[in-house]
Amino acid sequence: MKTKNIISLFVIILLIGLVGYIALNGMSIGIYDISPVTKEIKQGLDLKGGLYVIYEAKVDPNEPNKDTQIEGAMRVMRNRLDKENQNEATIAKQGNKWIRVEIPGVKDPREVANILSKPAVLKFIDSEGNEIIGGKDIKNAQPGYGEGNQPVVMFELYKDGAKAFGEATKNNIGKTIKIELDGNVISAPTVQTAILGGSGQITGMENIEEAKKLANLIESGALPVELEQIEIRTIGATLGSDALTRSIKAGLIGTAVVLLFMLIYYRLPGLVADMALVLYILLVLIILSATQVTLTLPGIAGIILSVGMAVDANVIIFERIKEEMQVGKTIKSAVDSGFHKAFSAIFDSNITTIIAGIVLWIFGTGPIQGFAKTLIIGVLVSMLTAITFTKYVMHLVVGLNSSNKKLYGA
Template sequence: MLHFALWKRSTIWALVVIGLALAMPNLFYERVERHNDAVQAIELQGATPELVADRDAWPGWLPSGLVNLGLDLRGGAHLLAEVRVADVYADRMDALWPDVRDALRAVRDEVGPIRRADSPPAELHVNIGRPEGMAAAIAAVRQIARPTVTLTGVGSSDIEVRGAGDLLIVQLSEAEKEATDNRTIQQSLEIVRRRVDEVGTREPTIQRQGADRILIQVPGIGSAEELKALIGTTARLTFHPVVSRTDNPDEAPGAGNVLYPSLDDRGIYYVLERTPVVSGEELTDAQPGFDQNGLPSVTFRFNPAGARKFGRFTQENVGAPFAIVLDEEVISAPVIREPILGGSGQITGNFTVDDSTQLAILLRAGALPAELVFLEERTIGPELGADSIAAGKIACVVAFVAVLFFMVASYGLFGLFANIALIVNVAMIFGLLSLIGATLTLPGIAGIVLTIGMAVDANVLVFERIREELKSAKGPARAIELGYEKALSAILDANITTFITATILFTMGSGPVKGFAVTLGLGILTSVFTAIFVTRLMVVMWMERRRPRTITV
């Protein structure tokens, strides 16, 4: 037990040095943070003298990973949003109308002429000319139904079709509504995450809460209003045929049409076909740029399916206007001069550079499938975060000093060895947190404080066993060897059970609980390593150098 091969010694000290090196950037937090931000900005937009100066403030060959500070330490914005999942039903009905129309046209001889009627948002109503052909109409529309696979609705159809007089009614089935709700929440989570990531925010917390709510916490952002401006816009881009233009906001658009205001020309309204030719879901890229007049614009590109539909529409409607609609406002309504077959185009309007950049970010991230309604919002200032950090430092320092004093007072030189291992232990915790890019919160600091108190438990067990062996008149080397040997099982049992608890907390918990579990789990790993290997190696090296005949623990 007291013999360490050279390769073992080299491995232990190498791991300690790596841990200290990974933790070191956190001592120069602001400088390294500016370096990391500058490196990222240079990759995206090119070098400027200011960015180069920030990049060179920290040597590129040194580790530059940092422990990200959570919302309660750094300040930022907290939002709780409700997803209006029912809004998606209306879009599904609009998207279903062309298929229903084609299915009914296939049995025109039996159902007669058809016409879409006004209906509630979650339903599609179609008038048929021959009520006696309703059975044929229902059968034809049911042919376009698709199966829905959910835990509670295996084998169900995605739509329900029924008739009432000359009115054919189509709506989503309950199983499909459940699947749609879950899909909408997941899409909203992913799009919110992509929008936040686009602006380079560090370690946001974005997670589902309850059936239809999303919790969003973004450290480092200026205010809740700024965060709402980034993620609160649906950013649904669609391209519609123009039916007419009017200055009457109360004009009835007619069945199958919608009335949208113009974004640029206040007081002007456009009557558009409700079903879009192509939508923003088929965009593959959007970038800010400038038009031929040097004004800010946004260039976009469709995927192959969107490019085909857009090209076919523009080819068939040369000379006719079409509307570019963003969140139910007409950005522009240009006339198609020639077919647009390349699958790309440009959106112009009264944009500033910031507007075009923001719009490009939103379009790249994708449109939210449903509106977000913000139920709760908080802005946490950096001053509160600084107070939290100061309080956390005080807690850590008090715990640290108390443990150091207790170990030296109780175990003398061996306590000093344990204290050195404790310092290495805390540094390695920060090194591992930096390596995995973890976020440190106040509960995480509590986990570190708890780890400081627990870190010396293994050494206490070993030292007490050594004391007992010395009382039985064994020599120093044999007493130390037996002390480590007999204490090992107790050390492993205690730390494994605590590590299992930390794993359960991480798996079942969320937010602050996970932060506590991460620091506690990593602290257990580093504590066991430093107690079993680092402290023992220091004792062995001291024994080899001094060769004492007696020792006092």
């Protein structure tokens, strides 16, 4: 049993080291390439810079609802940016008729700018030239693949739109129904049978990326006012080019101090906590990379806060274990009891933090959402490592049959 536990601990340490190496350096396996997380994590305006675009809203100065129209355009632009995973972008009104958009770390500025200003007026036109339904009738739109593995946009209609579309397809069997986007025909399929289910497909896209962009434009809706792009420029990191380097350096120093403190103060449990903390950091970086979260300085603050909560969870557990040993329990019994008694405190504190993060995510914008996302991800991962990984490894350590309670910080 003791030998088995030693082997298990050795394998765990090797796996953590392997995951760390792959995460930080990447790896090529045949035709598959795993990029380092440092290259995959997008950085915000404050850390890397990006671009800003100025749009002029073409509205009549005497129009009483011009402010409402401009605000509506800003909401549509926000939706489009969110669908492009540009949650950290900022949109602000300037003067009476201008909108300023700042977008971090984009590769093709003009492509993103084109998505923002595109009217996206969608119409289905029958063979007689009558409009059947428009973009407002579409409930949702998703990219996918149709017959012959061709990229398509699959859409679902609201009740009234589904009824009108069903009647139109019933009356136009053998005829074409044109699908127009901003006055341009993007597809003109021939109706084979009545489509009564309230759903259909738009064809004519060259690739799946084009289908994704069209689906995003349809879902975000048409702009309520015409926008003219009058300026586009790249901007540098708002906090300076060395802000990220200094932030990472500070984080590494802080983490190293915490690791050393846990090892000295809690000894064997501290070593287990250090392993859990290293695994926690690696998992957070991998998740941030996989989910394409844009990292800003507030986002880094969210990660650091969740690191503190991860350490705090281990401290609560180890203090409970020490208390149980001080009343005369065996090490194994003290570990079991310590985890059991610490669970409710850890669970309650983490759940309340997650709730606060969700509220910030829903009602916040830009950097506030970035902070909320990294905080939620960090807290969820910290619960996983503290409650499952730490508990499993602690039982392996206890299985080494050491009866010296001083090794457990008692």
